[in-house]
Amino acid sequence: MKKKLLTIVASLLFLFPSTSIAGDKVYLNIDSPAGKLLPLAIQVFHEGGNPKITQEVLDALYDDTDFTGIFDIIEEEAYLEAPSASLKPKDINYQDWRIIGTEILIKGKVKVSGDRTTVELRLFDVINETQLVAKRYVGATDNPRALAHRFSDELIKKLTGTKGVFSTKLLFISKRSGAKEIFISDYDGKNHRNLTKNDSINLSPKWSPNGNEVLFTSYAAGNPGVYRLDIRKDNKIYPVSTRAGINIGGRWHPDGKTISLTISGRKSPEIYFIDLKSNVYTRLTNNFAIDISASWSPDGKKLVYVSDRTGNPQIYVLNLDGGVPTRITYQGKYNTDPVWSPDGETIAYTSVSGSNFDISTIRADGTGNIKLTSRGVNKTPSWSPDGRYIVFSSDRDYPGKESLLYIMRSDGRSVKAIHTGADSESAPAWSPYFE
Amino acid sequence: MSEGILKSPLPYRDGFGKMIVTSVILHLVTILFAVVVFKGKVERKFITPTYTVEIISPAASSTQKKKIEPKEQEKIPTPIKKKTKKKTKAKEKVVVKAPAKKKKKTKAKKIKKKTKKAIVVPPKEKEVSIEDALIRIKASLEAKEKEEKAEKLVEARLKNIEKKVTASERKNKKITSEIATIEDAVIKKGASITREAFKHKLSAYHAEIVTLIRSRWNQPTQVDTTNLDAIFSIVISKRGMLVSMETEERSGNILFDESTQRAIKKSAPFPPLPKEMEGNFLELGIKF
Numbered sequence: 081m082k083k084k085l086l087t088i089v090a091s092l093l094f095l096f097p098s099t100s101i102a103g104d105k106v107y108l109n110i111d112s113p114a115g116k117l118l119p120l121a122i123q124v125f126h127e128g129g130n131p132k133i134t135q136e137v138l139d140a141l142y143d144d145t146d147f148t149g150i151f152d153i154i155e156e157e158a159y160l161e162a163p164s165a166s167l168k169p170k171d172i173n174y175q176d177w178r179i180i181g182t183e184i185l186i187k188g189k190v191k192v193s194g195d196r197t198t199v200e201l202r203l204f205d206v207i208n209e210t211q212l213v214a215k216r217y218v219g220a221t222d223n224p225r226a227l228a229h230r231f232s233d234e235l236i237k238k239l240t241g242t243k244g245v246f247s248t249k250l251l252f253i254s255k256r257s258g259a260k261e262i263f264i265s266d267y268d269g270k271n272h273r274n275l276t277k278n279d280s281i282n283l284s285p286k287w288s289p290n291g292n293e294v295l296f297t298s299y300a301a302g303n304p305g306v307y308r309l310d311i312r313k314d315n316k317i318y319p320v321s322t323r324a325g326i327n328i329g330g331r332w333h334p335d336g337k338t339i340s341l342t343i344s345g346r347k348s349p350e351i352y353f354i355d356l357k358s359n360v361y362t363r364l365t366n367n368f369a370i371d372i373s374a375s376w377s378p379d380g381k382k383l384v385y386v387s388d389r390t391g392n393p394q395i396y397v398l399n400l401d402g403g404v405p406t407r408i409t410y411q412g413k414y415n416t417d418p419v420w421s422p423d424g425e426t427i428a429y430t431s432v433s434g435s436n437f438d439i440s441t442i443r444a445d446g447t448g449n450i451k452l453t454s455r456g457v458n459k460t461p462s463w464s465p466d467g468r469y470i471v472f473s474s475d476r477d478y479p480g481k482e483s484l485l486y487i488m489r490s491d492g493r494s495v496k497a498i499h500t501g502a503d504s505e506s507a508p509a510w511s512p513y514f515e
Numbered sequence: 516m517s518e519g520i521l522k523s524p525l526p527y528r529d530g531f532g533k534m535i536v537t538s539v540i541l542h543l544v545t546i547l548f549a550v551v552v553f554k555g556k557v558e559r560k561f562i563t564p565t566y567t568v569e570i571i572s573p574a575a576s577s578t579q580k581k582k583i584e585p586k587e588q589e590k591i592p593t594p595i596k597k598k599t600k601k602k603t604k605a606k607e608k609v610v611v612k613a614p615a616k617k618k619k620k621t622k623a624k625k626i627k628k629k630t631k632k633a634i635v636v637p638p639k640e641k642e643v644s645i646e647d648a649l650i651r652i653k654a655s656l657e658a659k660e661k662e663e664k665a666e667k668l669v670e671a672r673l674k675n676i677e678k679k680v681t682a683s684e685r686k687n688k689k690i691t692s693e694i695a696t697i698e699d700a701v702i703k704k705g706a707s708i709t710r711e712a713f714k715h716k717l718s719a720y721h722a723e724i725v726t727l728i729r730s731r732w733n734q735p736t737q738v739d740t741t742n743l744d745a746i747f748s749i750v751i752s753k754r755g756m757l758v759s760m761e762t763e764e765r766s767g768n769i770l771f772d773e774s775t776q777r778a779i780k781k782s783a784p785f786p787p788l789p790k791e792m793e794g795n796f797l798e799l800g801i802k803f
Binding site: 106107108109110111114115116117118119148149150178183205207208239240241489 | 559560561562563721724725728729732733734735736737738740746768769770773774775776777778780781799800801802803
C-alpha cells in the first residue's frame with residue numbers, strides 16, 4: 081500500500097518539473113574566457129596643403145586610441161577601401177572593413193589652406209553599419225594634434241560613456257643645470273613649454289579648478305613663496321603669499337575662492353586658508369608638528385594633509401564641518417603627497433618604507449590600502465580628471481639618475497612612460513577638463 | 516520518555532510515515548497551486564550547451580553546413596506582438612501565413628518599426644532600373660494591403676485561439692508554430708528521426724551557435740565583466756539568417772553592451788536550422 085503511494089507520489093513529483101520547464105524561455109550562455117581588444121581601423125584622407133599636418137592628425141589618433149588600451153589598431157596595409165574625400169555613411173563599403181576584421185572605424189580628411197587646418201572626422205560601427213560620431217574642427221596649423229584630441233574625447237565618450245582626457249594638460253617640473261622650472265604639456269607629454277624661466281627653484285605646480293591658472297611655490301624671491309600664473313591670459317606671475325618664513329604647498333579649494341597652504345607658525349609650519357578676494361588668512365592647525373601638503377576633497381568638505389605629530393609624517397583626514405583629524409595611514413616609515421580622486425572615494429599618495437618609494441591608494445576612511453607600484457622611486461601622484469589614470473614621476477628606467485613621468489591606470493596596471501622631451505621631470509599635476 | 520521510544524519504535528515509525536505522507540500532500544497542494552497560479556508565467560532558464568558527439572556516416576549527416584547564398588529568398592514572419600506572447604504561451608503557436616517573396620522588404624521594415632529595439636537584417640538586393648523600381652513599389656503597395664488583411668485575419672484567429680486554448684491543452688496542441696523556441700521545437704512531419712536523436716541535433720546546434728558567437732565576441736579588456744550581463748532574444752531563419760534581434764537586458768556598461776550586440780551580428784549568418792525541425796524560425800535567448 082505504502083509502496084504504491086510512494087510510486088504515485090514519486091511519479092507526480094517527476095511530472096511537475098517537466099511541465100513547468102515547458103513554459104520557460106531558454107537562454108544560451110556565452111562566456112568568453114578572456115578579454116579581447118576591439119579591432120579599430122583609422123583612415124585619414126589628405127585633401128590638400130601640407131601633408132605633414134595630415135600625418136600629425138593621423139599620428140595623434142593612433143596615439144590616443146592606443147593610450148586607451150581598448151583597441152587593436154589594424155595595420156594600414158590591410159585596408160581594402162581606398163581613402164576618399166567622401167566620409168558619408170552611404171559611401172562607405174562596410175563589407176570591405178568587415179572582411180579585414182574591423183569593428184570600429186575612424187575615417188577622416190584633412191585640408192590645409194594657408195594657416196588654417198580643417199579636420200573632419202567620423203566614427204563608424206562597421207558591424208551595425210552606423211555612424212556614431214561626426215565632427216569638423218577648424219584650427220591653426222601650429223597644433224593639429226589638438227584637433228585630433230578633441231575627436232578622441234568624443235570617441236571615448238561615445239564608446240564608454242565617459243569623456244576622454246585627450247585634451248587635458250600636464251604641469252610638471254623639469255630640472256636643468258640646478259634650476260627647476262615649471263612646464264606645461266599635452267596629456268601625452270607632447271607640445272611642452274616653459275611656464276617659468278627664472279633660473280630659480282619652482283615647485284609643486286597645481287591647477288585651479290577651471291584649469292585657467294597655476295599655483296606654485298617659488299624660491300625666486302629668496303624665501304619660498306606661493307605664486308599664481310594665468311595661462312589663459314598673460315602668463316605673468318603674481319604673488320599669492322610671500323610672508324616671512326616659508327609659504328609652500330598651495331592648493332585651490334574646489335570652488336576656486338580659497339587656497340590652502342603651509343606657512344611658518346609660531347611653533348611650527350601650520351596649514352592656513354587664504355580667502356583670495358579679501359586676502360584674509362585663517363589658521364587651521366596649531367601645534368608643534370609640521371603640517372603640510374593639504375589637499376581638498378572634491379566636495380570641499382574635507383581636507384587631507386600630512387602631519388608628523390607622531391614622530392614621522394603620516395596622512396590625516398579632517399572633516400571641515402568640525403571634528404578631529406583622523407590618521408589614515410599606518411603602514412611604512414612615512415607617507416606623503418596625498419591627493420583626492422575626482423570621485424572622492426580614494427586618496428592616492430607616496431608611501432615610503434625602507435628605501436622604497438611607491439604610489440599607493442587608500443580609501444578616505446583608512447581602509448583598502450593598495451600599493452600600485454613596485455619598481456624604482458615613485459613619487460607625487462596626480463589623478464586624471466576622469467579618475468581612470470594616475471600620473472607620477474619615477475626613476476625606474478634610470479635608477480638614481482633621472483626621473484621621468486609615467487601614466488598608469490588607477491589600479492596600477494599598464495604603466496607607460498611619457499616623453500616630454502624636457503630634462504629630468506617630476507611633480508606632475510594633471511589638469512581638470514577644460515570648458 | 517526516551518526509554519519509551521527506544522522500547523517501542525513502531526508507533527514512532529508510524530508517526531513518521533504519516534508525517535511524510537502529510538508533508539508530501541502539502542507539498543503537492545502547494546505545487547499544484549503554484550502551477551495553477553503561475554501557469555502562464557514564462558521563466559528564464561539559462562543553459563550552457565555542450566557538444567554531444569554522434570558517430571554517423573558523412574552521407575547521413577544533416578548538420579553539415581550548407582553553402583549559404585548571399586541572395587537568399589526567405590519568408591519572414593508577421594511579427595507577433597509581445598503582448599500576446601506574455602499572456603499565454605499557447606498564443607505564440609499561431610500559424611502565421613508567410614508573406615509572398617515580394618513582400619520581403621516591406622515586411623522587414625514593418626518589424627523594425629514595431630519592435631523598437633529589434634534590428635532586422637534585410638537581405639541585400641541588386642541595383643535595378645527605375646521601371647523595375649516602380650513595379651516593385653506598386654507590388655509592395657499591393658503587398659501592404661494584403662498584409663494588412665492578413666494581419667486582421669491573424670488577429671481574429673488569435674482571439675479565437677485565446678478562447679479555445681487552455682493550459683491543459685497546451686501539451687496536445689495541434690497548432691504548429693512559425694517561430695519555435697528551443698523547448699517547443701518539434702520534429703517535422705515525416706522526418707525519420709527519433710526524438711532522442713532530434714534532441715541531440717538541437718543541442719548540437721545550440722553548441723554551434725554558442726561557439727560561433729563566443730569566437731566572434733571581442734569582450735572588452737578594460738572592463739571588469741564579472742557582474743555584467745546582457746541578454747538578447749534572436750530569431751534565426753531556416754537557412755540561418757538573423758531575422759530579428761531584441762535587447763532584453765543591458766548591463767549599463769556601453770563598451771560591454773555594444774560588444775555583445777556586435778558579436779551576435781558578426782556571427783550571422785548562422786548554420787541552417789536542423790532540417791528535421793518543424794517551422795521556419797527558431798527563437799533563441801542569448802546571455803552574455
